[in-house]
Amino acid sequence: MSLTLDDVKRVAMLARIEVTDSESEQILEQFDGIFKLIEQMQSVDTTGIEPMSHAQDVVARLRSDAVTATDEHELFQSVAPEVEADLYLVPKVIE
Amino acid sequence: MIDTSLKQLSADLAAKKFSSVELTGAYLDRIEANDAAINAFITVDPDVSLAQARAADERIARGEAQPLTGIPVAHKDIWCAKGWRTTCGSRMLENFRSPYDAHVIQRFNEAGAVNLGKTNMDEFAMGSSNETSFFGPVRNPWDTACVPGGSSGGSAAAVAAALAPAATGTDTGGSIRQPAALCGVSGLKPTYGLVSRYGMIAFASSLDQGGPLAKSAEDLALVLDTMVGFDARDSTSLERSAEEYARMLEEPLQGLRIGLPKEYFGEGMSADVRKSVDEAIDEYRKLGATTVDVELPASELSVPAYYVIAPAEASSNLSRYDGVRYGYRAENYDDLLDMYCKTRAQGFGAEVKRRILIGTYVLSHGYYDAYYLQAQRIRRLVARDFAQAFEHCDVIMSPTSPSTAFRIGDRTADPVQMYLSDIYTIAANLAGLPGISIPCGLDGAGLPVGLQIIGNYFSEARMLNVANVYQKQTDWHLRKSPVASN
Amino acid sequence: MNWEIVIGLETHAQLSTKSKIFSGAATAFGAPPNTQASAVDVALPGVLPVLNVGAVEKAIRFGIAVDATINRRSIFARKNYFYPDLPKGYQISQFEIPVVSGGRVVFRVGDEEKTVRLTRAHLEEDAGKSLHEDFHGMSGIDLNRAGTPLLEIVSEPDMRSAEEAVAYAKTLHALVRWIEICDGNMQEGSFRCDANVSVRPEGSAQLGTRREIKNLNSFRFLQQAIEYEANWQIEQLEEGNSIEQATVLFDPDNGQTRLMRTKEEAHDYRYFPDPDLLPLAIDEAWLERTRAHMPELPAARQSRFQSELALSEQDAASLVSDRDTADYFDAVLEAVDPDDSKAAAKLIANWINGELAAALNRAELDLTDSPVQATALAGLITRIMDKTLSSKLAREVFDGLWNGEGSADEIIEKRGLKQISDSGAIEKLVDEVIAANQQQVADYRGGKQKAFNSLVGQVMKASKGKANPAQVNEILKGKLDSG
Structure with a gap:
């Protein structure tokens, strides 16, 4: 497979990362090598092998339904870029 | 005071040979004097460290000391520590003061250890040379023109330069073991799930695991005792009864079966590395161990599988850095979309962006099966290979890294070459197995070589035993970098 | 198309x-x-x-x-x-x-x-x-x-x-x-x-x-x-x-x-x-464990209401339209504890779907906030079943319950709403009404059914609504037809 400049730009938009045209070209060039490496995976037949998502084969431990958190919004918002009336401010959200 | 083992420091503190304030002060002085050349620390806060040291001294005086009480430990800047700037090596978090403590930091605090400072690292732990840090590269104390390895390069360099008696790191694909090898120190990545990830800034959640770096296996055992522990806030944290990792350090190695995977001794390894590792294995034979050839065929695909899985998880884990609730926000933007795109373009460095884009691509519509699922199936094969190998051996040994420390700038232009630095370490992360790197020689340029020991799940105590007996017999771990002698 | x-x-x-x-x-x-x-x-x-x-x-x-x-x-x-x-x-x-x-x-x-x-x-x-x-x-x-x-x-x-x-x-x-x-x-x-x-x-x-x-x-x-x-x-x-x-x-x-x-x-x-x-x-x-703690589901409850209590499908469906209503119904029925559960069920269903629903609707209240609790309504139903109350009186008692004037029995006592079922007393009232309305008596006997209804009304009025209407009918009819 070979990636195109459009792929790079589409992926950058999905990832919300601004890339200039020259950056895209550079990324595309590096992707070429990286995906050659990644493509080596296709050399093995993995039919019937169950994908492994976790390092251990254990199941979820659940927490009881209890309120354990306290109100810490002042502390959390002390590191926020912009806050007003206890709300995080962002450029206008348009639906 | 500076070249002493943790056990001895603990005994000396208890015997009031010196105080924690004096010990901490001595290390802070060394950092002050030497770190400009190494850049191992991103943040040092002597007032806070010394206040902790005073509290530790009081605790020692009350007779309530634990083994690490009063001992300064440097922490990779990936651990959230309340009130401390926690940057993860990124412009994105340049001014982020954590409002909470990671579980591991809590455990060090409870043990009475002193936080000596936050160490430099590859940005968001993505790198094998510490060159991707927003705060500049860390320099190898053995040769400051060389990289210390990564991503826990600051921690490895701090220990190697005697700027800290011990440090914490994290290991996603070799990020503790590889810098330990390149800096001539000991480093351990535990079994996945032993050390809580709560408060450890995520890179690739299913691979990330915290662990210690120190001068010796014995020191690692002591720090590991504090780091390991169940944490209900991490769903992947394992509930196991506590163990004392130093409990079998001295047991003889008679009858130890060492597995040697041929896939780890092939092309691409430097001759000096091969020589040192071969000598180390000979030393083990002298100590009564036998060697057996094992096969780990899928390991050869662990690098490609890793470079799908880790970026995929990272692309999602790093979506939270959007300039809304904390961290960097671009100054000028047109609208919400533009704010996101500029914030992330400016806040992240090139390698992080590259991996986010790889991860986004492999998860995107139409590519998931060919890349992500295939990588996860290979991951299963890698784990199976190890399971089969451990039917024939107790530990597996290999070089930690195919080469010794390379020069700063040498590999930055070619990501693939950089990615191959972790060729021997990645498989253990995919399988979730524990791994240690210990110094086992010096190359022709006088740079350290690391021996990797991979053990079965939960066999950390045995692995530390294997490492310690070797270290009692050899002195590679006692060799000092030029900076450590300053 | x-x-x-x-x-x-x-x-x-x-x-x-x-x-x-x-x-x-x-x-x-x-x-x-x-x-x-x-x-x-x-x-x-x-x-x-x-x-x-x-x-x-x-x-x-x-x-x-x-x-x-x-x-x-x-x-x-x-x-x-x-x-x-x-x-x-x-x-x-x-x-x-x-x-x-x-x-x-x-x-x-x-x-x-x-x-x-x-x-x-x-x-x-x-x-x-x-x-x-x-x-x-x-x-x-x-x-x-x-x-x-x-x-x-x-x-x-x-x-x-x-x-x-x-x-x-x-x-x-x-x-x-x-x-x-x-x-x-x-x-x-x-x-x-x-x-x-x-x-x-x-x-x-x-x-x-x-x-x-x-x-x-x-x-x-x-x-x-x-x-x-x-x-x-x-x-x-x-x-x-x-x-x-x-x-x-x-x-x-x-x-x-x-x-x-x-x-x-x-x-x-x-x-x-x-x-x-x-x-x-x-x-x-x-x-x-979860199954054991499940409430009876609406469909099961509806079919129970229909088969065991002989409620019409419409009544039953309406009662199970939400859990509160169904539980309320069951609570009333249990408190009434009737000999004839089918008759009681029909009566209770009518009250819940009728008078109570209308009152709640007027007051814009949910059933859970109803001023008339299940036990209170049960008290009223009991007095209807034992013929202490006519349906007209029952509505008056319901108003009392709604306004918090006490239990059904207390309201009946306070307002003197007990139905008159003493046939002697009713006979006396009937006699008085016949004596005072000879023209209508004649009309009835001449075949005008309407006149009969009017006479019943007169008797009920004279009893201030408390006379048992069925008894009034019976006694009046007996007297007129035999006269």
């Missing part, structure tokens, strides 16, 4: 847990902004999710209630997209293997019984809220709702009209409240629907292209939106245009749907298993 409308619904029911699905923050509605957003909800660097057993329990209850398969192992996945009210940049949801698969919902539309098959129901977290009032050209983000547990219930495209869709949604709404997994408060967004609407020529086996109407938070909007959308699609097709797959929003102000995004602009959510969360395992023991 005749067109068939095809509708499938995706319903988000907010699960009524105390804490969030992955954090220990409270879920209460209406707290000051961001005071219920914990470190996990704010998605600080390094925090991790841990699944709330209460949310899983509620999903299992739902699965049992709709006769679905509860998957012994289900997987949480990340749905990746950027939005300011989505702090992690992904929503934790379930994708390939949900907790509940299949199931069905059965309900009536008019005289017809209708079954809608369910595709699945999965657990996920809610997002926060963007507040659009102007902060110097910016929006404010409140993350209190972020992480609230949702059960997304996905139906098959089995509905054929807006009425059916609304009836399905109402049945589902009653059900989630019945099994106590969701408070059903639609104004607060606890129960909201997305409707997938398409149209096709009648008789066609192929589905048309659908458009999804997002976020309908009232049954009325659901009805209006589907009707508008279906008509719009038919119009487009009849004009020779084709429908493009899209997501639309309903504007209640003008009753129209408007385009939000087309398929081309659709998100690429990049679902993958959440590495922070291990597979959710539900074993047989857990299922059995």
Whole structure:
């Protein structure tokens, strides 16, 4: 497979990362090598092998339904870029 | 005071040979004097460290000391520590003061250890040379023109330069073991799930695991005792009864079966590395161990599988850095979309962006099966290979890294070459197995070589035993970098 | 051409847990902004999710209630997209293997019984809220709702009209409240629907292209939106245009749907298993425990009401329209403890569906807030059954109960409302009325039935309404016919 400049730009938009045209070209060039490496995976037949998502084969431990958190919004918002009336401010959200 | 083992420091503190304030002060002085050349620390806060040291001294005086009480430990800047700037090596978090403590930091605090400072690292732990840090590269104390390895390069360099008696790191694909090898120190990545990830800034959640770096296996055992522990806030944290990792350090190695995977001794390894590792294995034979050839065929695909899985998880884990609730926000933007795109373009460095884009691509519509699922199936094969190998051996040994420390700038232009630095370490992360790197020689340029020991799940105590007996017999771990002698 | 409308619904029911699905923050509605957003909800660097057993329990209850398969192992996945009210940049949801698969919902539309098959129901977290009032050209983000547990219930495209869709949604709404997994408060967004609407020529086996109407938070909007959308699609097709797959929003102000995004602009959510969360395992023991604690479900209760208590289908259906009403009915019946439970049941049903419902309606109260508790109504029913009260007097006593004047017996005593059933006393009144109304007596005897009714009325009036009407009839008739 070979990636195109459009792929790079589409992926950058999905990832919300601004890339200039020259950056895209550079990324595309590096992707070429990286995906050659990644493509080596296709050399093995993995039919019937169950994908492994976790390092251990254990199941979820659940927490009881209890309120354990306290109100810490002042502390959390002390590191926020912009806050007003206890709300995080962002450029206008348009639906 | 500076070249002493943790056990001895603990005994000396208890015997009031010196105080924690004096010990901490001595290390802070060394950092002050030497770190400009190494850049191992991103943040040092002597007032806070010394206040902790005073509290530790009081605790020692009350007779309530634990083994690490009063001992300064440097922490990779990936651990959230309340009130401390926690940057993860990124412009994105340049001014982020954590409002909470990671579980591991809590455990060090409870043990009475002193936080000596936050160490430099590859940005968001993505790198094998510490060159991707927003705060500049860390320099190898053995040769400051060389990289210390990564991503826990600051921690490895701090220990190697005697700027800290011990440090914490994290290991996603070799990020503790590889810098330990390149800096001539000991480093351990535990079994996945032993050390809580709560408060450890995520890179690739299913691979990330915290662990210690120190001068010796014995020191690692002591720090590991504090780091390991169940944490209900991490769903992947394992509930196991506590163990004392130093409990079998001295047991003889008679009858130890060492597995040697041929896939780890092939092309691409430097001759000096091969020589040192071969000598180390000979030393083990002298100590009564036998060697057996094992096969780990899928390991050869662990690098490609890793470079799908880790970026995929990272692309999602790093979506939270959007300039809304904390961290960097671009100054000028047109609208919400533009704010996101500029914030992330400016806040992240090139390698992080590259991996986010790889991860986004492999998860995107139409590519998931060919890349992500295939990588996860290979991951299963890698784990199976190890399971089969451990039917024939107790530990597996290999070089930690195919080469010794390379020069700063040498590999930055070619990501693939950089990615191959972790060729021997990645498989253990995919399988979730524990791994240690210990110094086992010096190359022709006088740079350290690391021996990797991979053990079965939960066999950390045995692995530390294997490492310690070797270290009692050899002195590679006692060799000092030029900076450590300053 | 005749067109068939095809509708499938995706319903988000907010699960009524105390804490969030992955954090220990409270879920209460209406707290000051961001005071219920914990470190996990704010998605600080390094925090991790841990699944709330209460949310899983509620999903299992739902699965049992709709006769679905509860998957012994289900997987949480990340749905990746950027939005300011989505702090992690992904929503934790379930994708390939949900907790509940299949199931069905059965309900009536008019005289017809209708079954809608369910595709699945999965657990996920809610997002926060963007507040659009102007902060110097910016929006404010409140993350209190972020992480609230949702059960997304996905139906098959089995509905054929807006009425059916609304009836399905109402049945589902009653059900989630019945099994106590969701408070059903639609104004607060606890129960909201997305409707997938398409149209096709009648008789066609192929589905048309659908458009999804997002976020309908009232049954009325659901009805209006589907009707508008279906008509719009038919119009487009009849004009020779084709429908493009899209997501639309309903504007209640003008009753129209408007385009939000087309398929081309659709998100690429990049679902993958959440590495922070291990597979959710539900074993047989857990299922059995949950089953044992399930309330009798509406369908079972309705059939019991019909078979054991001989209630009409209409009465029974009305009583099980929500759990409160059904429980109230059972509580009244139990308190009355009648010899003839069928007669009592009919009487109680009439009172609940009639007088009580009307009073609640007038006062805009829910049954749970009724001033007339079940035991109080039972006191009244008992006095009707033993003929102490006529239905007219009973209504007066009910007014007393409503106004808090005490129990039925106290009100009867206080107001002197006891029915006169003493035949001697009634005979005396009848005699007086006959004596005073000779003309009407003559009319009756001349064959005018109306005159009889008038005479009964006179007797009742003379008794101040307290005479037992059946006895009055009997005695009056006897006297007139024998005279």
